[in-house]
Amino acid sequence: MKFRNQLILSLFGVLAISQSFAQEAPPTGQVLDKIVAKVDNNIILESEVQQTYIEALAQAQQGITAPTRCEVFESLMINKLMVAKAEIDSVLVTEPEVMLQVDNRFNAVMQQFGGDESVLVQVYGKTAEQLKGEIEDVIREQLIVSKMRSKITEGLTVSPADVRSFFNSIPKDSLPLFTSEASVGQIVKKPEVSPEVRAQLIAQLSQFKQDILDGKADFADLAKRYSEDPGSGSQGGDLGFFRRGELAPEYEATALGLRPGEISDPVETQFGFHMIQLLEIKGTSYNTRHILRIPTPSEEDIAKTERYLDSLKKEIEAGRIDFAKAAKEYSDDRATSDNGGFFTDPSSGSKRLSLRTLEDPVLYFTIDTMEVGNITKPIRFEDPREGIKVRILYYQAKYPAHRANLNDDYEKMKAATLRRKEDEILEKWFVTAKEDVFIDIDPAYDRCNALSGN
Structure with missing residues (x-):
């Protein structure tokens, strides 16, 4: 067989x-x-x-x-x-x-x-x-x-x-031929938005809650119109069932502190600000719906993040901090920070991977133009779930095609x-x-x- x-x-x-x-x-x-x-x-x-x-x-x-x-x-x-x-x-x-x-x-x-x-x-x-x-x-x-x-x-x-x-x-003569590979790392920072923008979103979600309680608005309709969660927004905000520990800690703690049908005050997670309604609890799982509003950083907010990463880049290049240590301590991207900032091959977990496995074409072409050992200047990019972020990329090593x-x-x-x-x-x-x-x-x-x- x-x-x-x-x-x-x-x-x-x-x-x-x-x-x-x-x-x-x-x-x-x-x-x-x-x-x-x-x-x-x-x-x-x-x-x-x-x-x-x-x-x-x-x-x-x-x-x-x-x-x-x-x-x-x-x-x-x-x-x-x-x-x-x-x-x-x-x-x-x-x-x-x-x-x-x-x-x-x-x-x-x-x-x-x-x-x-x-x-x-x-x-x-x-x-x-x-x-x-x-x-x-x-x-x-x-x-x-x-x-x-x-x-x-x-x-x-x-x-x-x-x-x-x-x-x-x-x-x-049957050993597989591997294409050229590389070790590439990143440090990602999400810009912090101004207190004024945060206050505006909190006020908006608080008003949504009051309108629902007063019978002036429907939760699902508001979610379809205003939620910035691309998956659940069109479904009236319904997220479906999740087990404990699978959603953001702040979201889960708020949701499980509600009674079925109750609506929360605005709560902040890494994804933005949420207004949550608990729908049902089954054993260790729970079903909620939410309205997500993502704060948009200003140009100055983004520039401030770029200056921060540029300073961190200089510290790494001067040898005052190791790239992997900096990624673990400062990067906001949990998927790579636990690996010292390095992307890994999904099938083997190796830090050596074919660049063509990277899903982001912009990331691929950026690395393709770099020299081994270089760290880029801060680069802006769009996270589909969390909006604008900034990162620096480190091209640690290149491995030629080989048996x-x-x-x-x-x-x-x-x-x-x-x-x-x-x-x-x-x-x-x-x-x-x-x-x-x-x-x-x-x-x-x-x-x-x-x-x-x-």
């Missing part, structure tokens, strides 16, 4: 979600889909195979063979098998877990439309609710598959000897070794698991010999 490609969905599923929404709807009445496989109550559509195969081809990295259509089909079958077995073995995911991921993904998609649902409907023929429903189905399956994999491979670790043995087992080796690519090889061990465990699990479920495959895919164990 070719477990090499069984992670296709986990690698490309997220992208496939957003890409599938970017396709024009087929003409009415044109039949383009059919069920090509069933695993108990779980079905696979021809469109799923096609979309995943296209994404796999598009995203195949240099030095790694792209999967065949049959391998993609088999990966989908394995995922459905895990979902079916999860139901049998009572491996479940909670609604809050699902909705948290759905809301995050939905918000990211809505940002592409500026939070305007009418544009979404006009361009792609999907309402926000339809979009959310489609995302929910995919997210639920991904979470179940992830939980099943974790259960099956629980406690699995690899030693340096395992990594060395795995690396030595790869024929020298994989243990000295330069240990973390990547360690991740690959772990995946190989997981594959071995999963293959043994599969032999017995497939006997516990009903499997039916369309004759068109008989040639793939999916789930044959060969």
